[in-house]
Amino acid sequence: MTRLAIAGVEGLCLSLADAPKACGGPNYTLETLAELKAELTGDCSLFCLMGADSFVGLRRWHGAAEIPFAAPLIVASRPGERLDSLKALLPPGLSMEAGSEAEEVRCGVVVRCYILLNQAGDRTPFYLMPGLDVEISASEIRAQVRAAEGSGEAGHKLLPSGVSDYIRHHRLYC
Secondary structure (H helix, E strand, O other), rough: OHHHOOOOOOOOOOOOOOOOOOOOOOOOHHHHHHHHEEEEEEEOOOOOOOOEEOOOOOOHHHOOOHHHHHOEEEEEOOOOOOOOOOHHHHHHHHHHOOOEEEEEEEOOOEEEEEEEEEOOOOOOEEEEEEEOOOOOHHHHHHHHHHHHHHOOOOOOOOHHHHHHHHHHHHHOOO
């Protein structure tokens, strides 16, 4: 479905770096980022984009304190997730440089920039997009796809037509 979703979109390509492992073992974000970074060429940069709902649990992830140094984090706000106390949500061993916050607007989106530090004194940028409270979730899309199935509607307006057709053809989420 990802291949269908990005078909014809210049600059995007499918990566299987986070695909399920043949052995059934877990995928760790830190390892996936290292694999993706190794594939980069030229002056490409890698960032790790996550929703605020994922960021609040980052402390429990494997190698959590190393993740922002593998790829700078960009955290997008999510409805119902308050990020008032960023410092308290950071993985153990990380701190936020006092007074490092800067705010700018990029393409109409507010981006707050911070600097994270680890215990060795390494520094990495950290970006927060606090105003993106977009009321959308995979669960909601699946529920709307199920509702559309019974009504004979073509698909969901937030899905590319190829993805809607695939879901309908394979009777997913029914």
